[in-house]
Amino acid sequence: MQKHKKNINLLLGSGILLAFIGILIVSFFYTPYDVNSMDIPNKLKEPSTTHIFGTDEFGRDIFSRILKGSQTAFLVGILTIAIGGFFGVLIGGIAGYAGGWLDEVFMRIMDALMAFPGIILALMLVAVFGPGIINTSIALGIIAVPSIARVTRSGFVQQKEAEYVTAAKLIGVKNYKIMFKHILPNISSQIIVALSIAFAIAMLAEAALSYLGLGVQPPDPSWGRMLKDAQSYLINSPWYTYAPGGAITLLVLGLYLLSNALRDLMDPRSK
Amino acid sequence: MLKRKCWLSFVLVCVLFLIGACSNSEGDNSSTAMSGDTNGQSSSQAQEIRVRINDDPDFLDPHHATASISFQMILNMFEGLFIPKQDGSLTEGVAESYEVSDDGLTYTFKIREGITFHNGEDLTIDDIMYTFERLMGLAGGEKLSNNFDNVDSIDTLDDTTFVMTLKEPNSNFLYSLTALQSAIIPKSNDGKHNENPIGTGPFAFVNYSPGSSLELKKHEGYWQEGLPYLEKVNFIFQSDDQAAVMNLLANEVNLTGIPGHRVSEVEGNYNVSHQNNNSSLIITFNGDKEPFNDVKVRQAINYAINKQDIIDSVFSGYATPIGSNMSPAMGDYYLDGLQEVYNRDVEKAKELLAEAGYPNGFSTKITVSSHNDIYSSIAQIAVENLKEIGIDVEIEVVEWGIWLERVYSGRDYEMTTIDLTGRPSAYEVLNNYISENDAENFFLFDNEEFDQVMSDVLLESNRDKQIEYYQRAQEILNEQVPAVYIADYQILWGSTNNITGLKSYPFWFHDMKEVKFE
Numbered sequence: 001m002q003k004h005k006k007n008i009n010l011l012l013g014s015g016i017l018l019a020f021i022g023i024l025i026v027s028f029f030y031t032p033y034d035v036n037s038m039d040i041p042n043k044l045k046e047p048s049t050t051h052i053f054g055t056d057e058f059g060r061d062i063f064s065r066i067l068k069g070s071q072t073a074f075l076v077g078i079l080t081i082a083i084g085g086f087f088g089v090l091i092g093g094i095a096g097y098a099g100g101w102l103d104e105v106f107m108r109i110m111d112a113l114m115a116f117p118g119i120i121l122a123l124m125l126v127a128v129f130g131p132g133i134i135n136t137s138i139a140l141g142i143i144a145v146p147s148i149a150r151v152t153r154s155g156f157v158q159q160k161e162a163e164y165v166t167a168a169k170l171i172g173v174k175n176y177k178i179m180f181k182h183i184l185p186n187i188s189s190q191i192i193v194a195l196s197i198a199f200a201i202a203m204l205a206e207a208a209l210s211y212l213g214l215g216v217q218p219p220d221p222s223w224g225r226m227l228k229d230a231q232s233y234l235i236n237s238p239w240y241t242y243a244p245g246g247a248i249t250l251l252v253l254g255l256y257l258l259s260n261a262l263r264d265l266m267d268p269r270s271k
Numbered sequence: 272m273l274k275r276k277c278w279l280s281f282v283l284v285c286v287l288f289l290i291g292a293c294s295n296s297e298g299d300n301s302s303t304a305m306s307g308d309t310n311g312q313s314s315s316q317a318q319e320i321r322v323r324i325n326d327d328p329d330f331l332d333p334h335h336a337t338a339s340i341s342f343q344m345i346l347n348m349f350e351g352l353f354i355p356k357q358d359g360s361l362t363e364g365v366a367e368s369y370e371v372s373d374d375g376l377t378y379t380f381k382i383r384e385g386i387t388f389h390n391g392e393d394l395t396i397d398d399i400m401y402t403f404e405r406l407m408g409l410a411g412g413e414k415l416s417n418n419f420d421n422v423d424s425i426d427t428l429d430d431t432t433f434v435m436t437l438k439e440p441n442s443n444f445l446y447s448l449t450a451l452q453s454a455i456i457p458k459s460n461d462g463k464h465n466e467n468p469i470g471t472g473p474f475a476f477v478n479y480s481p482g483s484s485l486e487l488k489k490h491e492g493y494w495q496e497g498l499p500y501l502e503k504v505n506f507i508f509q510s511d512d513q514a515a516v517m518n519l520l521a522n523e524v525n526l527t528g529i530p531g532h533r534v535s536e537v538e539g540n541y542n543v544s545h546q547n548n549n550s551s552l553i554i555t556f557n558g559d560k561e562p563f564n565d566v567k568v569r570q571a572i573n574y575a576i577n578k579q580d581i582i583d584s585v586f587s588g589y590a591t592p593i594g595s596n597m598s599p600a601m602g603d604y605y606l607d608g609l610q611e612v613y614n615r616d617v618e619k620a621k622e623l624l625a626e627a628g629y630p631n632g633f634s635t636k637i638t639v640s641s642h643n644d645i646y647s648s649i650a651q652i653a654v655e656n657l658k659e660i661g662i663d664v665e666i667e668v669v670e671w672g673i674w675l676e677r678v679y680s681g682r683d684y685e686m687t688t689i690d691l692t693g694r695p696s697a698y699e700v701l702n703n704y705i706s707e708n709d710a711e712n713f714f715l716f717d718n719e720e721f722d723q724v725m726s727d728v729l730l731e732s733n734r735d736k737q738i739e740y741y742q743r744a745q746e747i748l749n750e751q752v753p754a755v756y757i758a759d760y761q762i763l764w765g766s767t768n769n770i771t772g773l774k775s776y777p778f779w780f781h782d783m784k785e786v787k788f789e
Contacts (some may be wrong), residue, residue: 038655040580057532058584058651131668213641218666219651232513232644244773 010261016254024070033061035068036219044237053243065221066243068236072222072249074079074134074236076137076215080202081195083141086091089184089191089262096156097179107153110146118201119208126212126214139207142197153193155187189266191261200255207248300564300729301449304405309464313441318788319503320770322781323527325516327481327508332465333454334406339779344453344485344506346780349454349470352380352399353431353451355695359549359777361445365455365471366396366433375440376423387456387492389475396427402460403435417710418447427752440573441729442737446696451778461572466721473499473784483508487783499789500772510642519765520560525779526773529765531587537765545761549693549700549777553591554637554653556686558715563685567627569752573613575660576653578757590758595745598759600777604697606742609749610756620660631760637686638678642671649688649757679713690760693778697741701725703755704744716753722747 006264033051047054053062066144095106113121125139159165160183184191207224209215216222227245233240274598328341333349336342354364363369368385386394386451391669401410408414415785422446423436437444447453448676450472467478473486473495485506507524509515519537534543554576556563581613582590591599594609625633635651639646647668654664659711664686668679694700701706705725706717728740748756766773772785 010294036651038580038584038652040584040652043584057648058655201288217668218647219654229644233532234532236532266538 007261010265012027013254013256013258013261015249017258019071020074020254024074025066027067027070030251031061031064031067034063034222035064036060040082042232044240046237047239048117050194052225054237054239056226056240057233062226062240062243065226066223066247067245069221069226070243071138072133072220073206073247075133076140076165077199077205078200079134079137080140082147083117083138084144084161084202085191085195087141088145088194089152091145092149092152093156093179093184097151097160097175097183097238099157099160100142103153104151107113110149114146119205121204121214122209123214126209131209131214131217132218133220136206136209139209140202143205144202148198152187153189156183159186161181189262193266196259196262200252200259203248203255213260248256290761292559305312307630317503318501319505320501320526320786320788321505321507321524322783323509323518323524324781325505325508325510325528326484326676328479328485330465330535331479331485332713333450333468333469333714334472335465335626343779343781345468346450346466346472347474347487347504347783348472348476349450349456350472351449351451351453351455353448355449355776355778355780357774357776359695359697361449361695362770364449365399365449369445375730375765376437378435378444379428379435380435382431382433383494384431385492386471388460388471389490389771390457390460392459394455394457394471396430396433398457399433399455400425400427401461402453402455405456406453410749416452418452419445426748440732443696443698443729443733446699449695451695452731456741462738471488471532474501474504477503490528493524493544496501496655501719501783504783513528514640516765519767522767525770526764526766529763531589531763533767534587534763540768542764542768542770544764544766544773544775545589546764547591547598547600547688547777548759548762548777549598550690550759551596551598552590552649552688552690552757552760553754554620554686554757555689555714556650557682557684558717558753559682560685562629562633564628565627565752567623568629570613571620571623571627571660572657573755574616574623575662576656577615578613578755579615580656581649582654582758583728584652584758585645586760589763592758593756594753595748596704597697597741597745598693598777600701601697603738604741606698606745609745610659612749613752613755617659624660625663629661632657632663635685636667637687637688637773638667638669638674640666640757642674646688653688653755659770682715695726697737697777701741701748702746704748714753716751718751719777721747721751734761 037060041059042055043056043057043059045051051061051063053066056062091106091110095103121143122139125142126135129135165178165181168182205226206215208220209221210224211228213228216225218225223244227241230244232239274751281284318428326338326340328336329338329450330336330341330572331345333345336345345642350364352366353361355624356362358776365383366380367384368381370379381612382396382399388394396432403419404410405412405418406416407422412505421438421441426434453468456464457469473490473493477486477488479485487504489502493499509518511529511683515524516529516536518524519527519541529537529543537543556569558564578592582588592610594612597605597607624630635682637650638652647666650666654666678687691703702725703711704714704716704721717748724740724744724747730736731737731740764773769789770786772787774782774785776782
């Protein structure tokens with residue numbers, strides 16, 4: 001019974017994610033219309049066979065923009081977990097492995113960062129360094145660091161007393177080698193779960209920042225920005241919100257389901 | 272077990288959404304019913320109006336305020352020697368009558384008797400002197416206005432006669448004597464004009480809560496008999512256009528600007544009036560930077576940009592195309608036909624660009640402010656249009672404060688888009704482009720003939736000849752195109768049905784003097 005449920009999560013989550021990856025790949029080669037080309041006489045047309053999600057206020061094809069918007073979403077997500085993962089693992093690893101005052105200092109800094117509401121910190125960073133996709137990703141990456149660092153640290157604290165670590169130490173393996181060659185692979189499953197959650201959070205945050213006009217800059221499509229633009233036409237053209245809103249919801253739901261399933265799969269206690 | 276709870280909560284959330292959606296639509300029904308009721312009861316309604324304004328005023332002191340949005344409100348509190356009228360002409364205000372000497376240098380004003388300030392004091396000639404001394408910096412303080420640089424001296428002949436002597440004749444001088452440039456304020460309030468503004472206008476200051484509202488009340492001793500009708504005016508600050516429409520539908524405000532594409536939601540239940548704003552919405556260039564210092568490049572861009580698309584898309588059609596910086600709202604001064612000169616012609620644009628030495632186009636950047644979505648919408652259309660003639664434009668969205676600092680004052684930009692708000696006088700509509708007008712000429716336009724025309728017109732006292740000069744100035748702008756002149760967009764005012772007496776002016780002013788609830 002329990003096992004069966006897990007499989008549903010895994011299937012649904014990975015199914016949704018794969019579908020979006022499919023969309024992402026397709027968007028590099030094909031969109032039904034040019035994403036930025038305007039056709040103002042045909043603005044705000046309802047979904048039809050020619051435009052399956054309708055057209056926006058400039059007559060641009062919403063379906064094409066949703067396809068292209070997946071590039072933005074994945075780019076932000078991947079950049080964020082790359083930055084967050086790199087620094088999170090580095091800081092968490094050092095803190096957990098070294099212990100002592102280094103641990104204290106690093107983790108208190110992480111606590112301080114975590115105490116600050118993520119989206120406010122992102123807003124501040126974007127306001128200082130200017131809007132745009134790269135800056136947004138950097139800001140979101142910084143926000144992702146503390147949670148990844150914590151997971152990594154607790155993994156290192158658990159593992160550093162293990163026998164294989166003592167053995168490696170005794171034969172004179174360098175510390176950095178022990179950390180990244182011996183311990184890291186043993187805790188990778190926990191980090192992967194943390195990264196997949198960070199990925200989902202990054203996508204939501206990108207949508208939120210773009211919604212506030214601070215993320216991806218026009219005319220490049222972003223789901224959050226499309227949602228913002230759609231908002232002013234909510235009463236007369238409600239279908240405009242469906243596609244970007246649905247895309248964000250589905251992808252984030254898929255990622256959460258997947259990370260839940262992964263955690264259950266990899267958690268030794270649930271076996 | 273835990274998993275089951277997860278699913279359960281997910282289902283619960285879905286159910287809640289559905290319930291929320293249902294109750295929302297019910298809420299809508301009841302609120303429409305409510306608004307019907309209040310409209311019915313209006314005869315007994317208190318004479319209090321709530322007007323939505325986009326933003327806070329920059330200053331309440333009329334001599335320090337510069338933002339159009341401030342004057343939109345505070346002109347209800349202040350008056351000048353003259354009062355601007357709806358057609359852009361002037362009528363006597365604090366001055367009862369005036370005379371100009373034959374050489375056009377000496378202006379003699381007879382001050383109206385029986386005017387009282389909001390604090391109950393009578394207006395005296397000393398207050399007039401004080402006002403102009405303060406503006407010109409004669410009383411020791413800093414100079415607050417450049418409008419009176421041409422004034423040689425000010426003096427009083429007796430208790431009701433005020434004299435100004437100019438250095439050079441200036442046919443536009445009376446326009447600097449309205450409350451926009453020289454509101455009359457009492458000497459006794461010196462040092463407190465911003466905290467507790469006092470004037471002679473139909474409404475008196477009550478309270479200002481930053482970020483929230485500006486409250487005014489009826490000036491009981493107003494010199495125009497029987498006016499104003501309203502007891503209270505409350506300007507409520509709400510920057511979000513969409514929320515403002517909701518506020519109107521919920522009867523939280525009685526008057527607000529409405530985005531063009533939402534007119535259909537309020538039409539019928541509310542009055543919708545169209546006001547030609549007298550603004551000029553432009554896409555402009557930094558005239559000092561290559562390639563925009565070449566008139567052919569500017570003309571090419573003019574031919575490439577599809578004005579009608581901008582009007583249809585951004586303003587839902589509620590805008591009038593223009594061909595120079597002047598809008599048809601300026602009446603006789605406006606030169607018709609210029610708006611047809613740069614009809615969209617991609618081939619011609621390419622030719623001009625090739626002649627200018629850019630057959631393959633170039634790359635540039637358009638910097639727009641984020642305080643209103645219209646600017647980035649316009650930029651997006653421009654980017655698409657310019658792509659067709661090979662010009663590659665990147666959009667940079669910045670905050671309003673940064674825009675003002677970098678683009679408007681700093682002139683550190685390549686292209687931008689903005690609307691220049693209307694002024695009552697034709698001279699002030701066009702003087703932005705005078706090469707020596709450092710403060711306002713952010714396009715860095717420098718044209719000898721234009722400067723000459725604009726200085727000649729000030730020496731001309733015959734109105735017909737003035738019109739000729741102003742029309743020639745518009746032709747020059749149309750030939751030299753320091754900007755792409757897109758449109759004068761209309762402001763659509765949505766108001767509660769039972770309000771009468773709303774007036775529109777060729778500049779930003781919510782005149783409440785004759786407004787009342789029927």
